[in-house]
Amino acid sequence: MAQDRPTAAELLAAIADFLREEATPALDRTEARLGFQMRVAVNSLAILEREVRLGPAADSREHERLVALLGRKATLDELNRELARQLRSGERDESDTALMTHLEATIADKIAIANPKWR
């Protein structure tokens, strides 16, 4: 059964906003070390908010690309294990344009969740 609003992403965003705007400044005044830790926590909540929103579609795109690249059906984890094996053995390398297109798309989706400001 669907939950009521707020959605998971909305609730995570609300928590992160509260901690960033109200709790962190109060902590900075009293306990600087915990203020730093709180920034780490707020940053992690922002990652989770993006993951809840963007993760499922990113995973299914990655899965589709891997099925096409490796030419077989299996779970996302199994396909990534097979790809990692081929890359360690050197069966595939950076000269494979289909591989590189897949990796660039996968990493673009990953960084959009983990740290969209990274350049």
Place this chain on the structure above:
Amino acid sequence: MNVHTSTETETVARVLGEATHRHFGAPAAIEDLSRQSGGASRQTWSFDAVVNGERHALILRRDPPAQGKTERERAVAIDRATEFRVLRAAHDAGVRAPEPLFELTPRDGLGEAYVMRRVGGIAIARKLLRDAPYEAARGRIAGQLGEILARIHATDPATLPPLMRREAADHIAGLRRSLDALAQPQPVFELALTWLDRRKPAPLDRPVLVHGDYRTGNYLVDETGVTTILDWELAHLGDPVEDLGWLCVKSWRFGAIDKPAGGFGSREELWAAYERAGGGTVDPVRAHWWEVFGTVHWGIICLNQAWKHLSGSIKSMEHASIGRRAVETEVDLLQLLKQGA
């Protein structure tokens, strides 16, 4: 992070009082003792010792009896006694390194530990890159880092304690073992390690003292520039270009991405200063190889930091969150492999 109790601080103060007394040959009052940020396993404490009316600004480096080290840290990090002797050799060779004073003994009961002099300056990249007092220093840091590194690499091997020799092939094997232990498939890191394996530089006839963690965050700067190089626990013998490559990994630029030398200058500026100070001629292909290596290395360190939390060896949200930084190096690796194919 562990919250240390007042009991621990009192114990450390008492032991430092006795050990400092032994070293200076006169009673010592221990003042302003405080634990600096840092891991639970490798602690740094700051304190003053007042001896015969003279105030000595000091640092205690200490590993409490084994806790929280990963297999990889046990395999690559040197112990405190070795670190003490590396510091001694580097300091005596004129490197801007903290002056080591004395070691504690097993009977002191603090684990592996030694005391060194405290040097002024800050290590916080965010401040160094942006705050007004460091404006003049910013223009000098890249060149100073090149000069100091040339001097580190010129340290006479005969003055050093026994150190591991680690060449390119050893590093690659070590990182692959780490990936196997983490048991989570990492296609981009595998791709980069195979790229590195196929192009690895030949071992040197005469390996040099490699600092092993020469990067922004691990040196102190005041208004005049770099005052001292810290964090020698990954010192080993190997290829000097390893340190030059590591310093240029994008993760230490803290947003100053157009300044590869630690966020403060160009690669060419760094290499020129290194060569002028007596370091060897820097081969750009070799430097690129070590920069790619450093980028994979940092990515896998991020995964390992998270693993410390996930495996239960350290309960730490901060460690856990570092795992999500690994992807930053995957972005960088795909860029680097395009540039230098």
